[in-house]
Amino acid sequence: MRTRTVQRTELVPHTIDGRTELVLDRYDVEIPVPPRDWDRIVLGTVTGAAGLIGVASIAWSTASIGDLLARATIAPAAYAAAGVFDLVWLSCMALEWLARYDQQRAALPRRAGYVALAIAMAAVGAHGWIADQLAIGLVGAAVSGLAKAMWTVVLRHHAKPLDDRTQQWVDQQRAKAGGRLAMVAVRRELTRAESAVAAEQAAIGAASPETPETVRTPPEDEAETPDEEEQPTPSGPMTIADAVRTAISSGITNPDAVLRYVRKVADANAKEASVERYLRGLRRTA
CATH class of the missing domain: 1.20.1440 (de novo design (two linked rop proteins))
Structure with missing residues (x-):
């Protein structure tokens, strides 16, 4: 049997002056050669x-x-x-x-x-x-x-023709891979189209004349009421009861206005029921 020489390497310990390191050791190996095809x-x-x-x-x-x-x-x-x-x-x-x-x-x-x-x-x-x-x-x-x-x-x-079932399996795999490849081109085309549309819209928006600023008219529920024309300035940390009392003493009687004032100066999460309870208590003692 014919053989050929192949050089192999492996790590071996090598010690000098008491210090050991791993180094490459080269050696030859004879392996069989397969017969000619x-x-x-x-x-x-x-x-x-x-x-x-x-x-x-x-x-x-x-x-x-x-x-x-x-x-x-x-x-x-x-x-x-x-x-x-x-x-x-x-x-x-x-x-x-x-x-x-x-x-x-x-x-x-x-x-x-x-x-x-x-x-x-x-x-x-x-x-x-x-x-x-x-x-x-x-x-x-x-x-x-x-x-x-x-x-x-x-x-x-x-040529190596495939049997019918194997050929069908290959065709299905080729169709799936072809579909994924086609979607790459489709997504690239859609991205280009969307980019072109965005650029066109940006160009049209930049070229349009500036419109004069319009004055926003607040809706009726945001229109100022007489009770909200002048609100008292808060003078430090306040509880909900203090805020309700301050609003009443300042002439704010509308429950919604009182609730907004309480949320502004005392507790932004104050509940409407709590404010109404304080209002009823103050009105009974008045």
């Missing part, structure tokens, strides 16, 4: 080969279709447009790769890739036909077809 190596090699084939297909299609389009426009624009043909179906293959666990989502990029491939092969064949080299045009078109076929085989090998 030839399946993974082969799959990685094939995937790399498919990548090289795709690059070669793009180069050939771009050169062929670019020469065809250059007959009607400038070369830079022609070759830039020519690169689109193979890049489209390769991009569809990449989307199919991302959806390799969901065959329903992978179906659309797969069909779009075949359509883009057919157009690219037709353009390469048209170049050979116009150049009076139809055979070369057909062989060149086959390059893109072979690249597409190679990538299709590789993707089918990497």
